[in-house]
Amino acid sequence: MPDVVAFWRRLGLPGLIDVHTHFMPENVLAKVWAFFEDGRSGAPWPIAYHLPEADRLALLRAFGVRRFTALLYPHKADMAAWLNDWAAEFAARTPDALHSATFFPEPGAAEYVAAALAAGARVFKAHVQVGAYDPRDEQLTAVWGQLAEAGVPVVVHCGSGPHPGRFTGPGPFAEVLARHPRLTAIIAHLGAPEYGEFLDLAVRYPRVHLDTTMTFTDFFSAAAAFPPELVPRLADLGDRILLGTDFPNIPYAYIHQLDALAGLGLGTPWLRAVCHDNAARLLGP
Numbered sequence: 001m002p003d004v005v006a007f008w009r010r011l012g013l014p015g016l017i018d019v020h021t022h023f024m025p026e027n028v029l030a031k032v033w034a035f036f037e038d039g040r041s042g043a044p045w046p047i048a049y050h051l052p053e054a055d056r057l058a059l060l061r062a063f064g065v066r067r068f069t070a071l072l073y074p075h076k077a078d079m080a081a082w083l084n085d086w087a088a089e090f091a092a093r094t095p096d097a098l099h100s101a102t103f104f105p106e107p108g109a110a111e112y113v114a115a116a117l118a119a120g121a122r123v124f125k126a127h128v129q130v131g132a133y134d135p136r137d138e139q140l141t142a143v144w145g146q147l148a149e150a151g152v153p154v155v156v157h158c159g160s161g162p163h164p165g166r167f168t169g170p171g172p173f174a175e176v177l178a179r180h181p182r183l184t185a186i187i188a189h190l191g192a193p194e195y196g197e198f199l200d201l202a203v204r205y206p207r208v209h210l211d212t213t214m215t216f217t218d219f220f221s222a223a224a225a226f227p228p229e230l231v232p233r234l235a236d237l238g239d240r241i242l243l244g245t246d247f248p249n250i251p252y253a254y255i256h257q258l259d260a261l262a263g264l265g266l267g268t269p270w271l272r273a274v275c276h277d278n279a280a281r282l283l284g285p
């Protein structure tokens, strides 16, 4: 904990903004943790922060994470609206958490997304792999359109790592962007493992951002290492890269993500932008 604080103090920042953290109803989170801890994701994946919600919040605050998301996502129909109700309640009692919401291709999606926006949702999450849906599904057309129009970011897990899905990879989501070029998408995990293709999308669409979640950590690099020759592109897109960590669902200490980013050698201004300033501009301070 003191090392995390020392990290952002050294950069001259007021703290960190983490755009990729998870808070969910306890029974849903228990299932997510069981999936990883039982080894169903493949490699052993112990949850480093398997703690009660109050303790997880206290830790983020002790780390100096000033703003964070509460990303949650459905794996089936008839779940997103209920998750959104929980997320609104969580945001109401957690002022430093950004009000988060989600959706699924199903009848009524446009209506509950409109309701979440009206209720003040500031960030959405779409998990193409866990949801196993096609992001081009016509039931999502009005959803992407509303988010684009509202300028509200959506964290999209659409890369094929750590697990591929039927509709992961840059192809399907590139078509969504072609139809909604003003969508503020935040590509999770820097698009792992299709890093280059997702960086191309950020070049083509100025509203596309990428989060660093788990990338460059020892754990993640063992499976989907970021190609060293692409590192200069992270510098070129330095105003579009955002700190994300996957807290609390990570098999290592929080500081490891920060040290891994610092290890890229892209310098203090880049780290300041990635760990705080870019997200402050996008999501508010």
Ligand SMILES: [Zn+2]
Pocket (backbone or CB within 6 Å): 020, 022, 213, 246
């Ligand atoms: Zn995540």
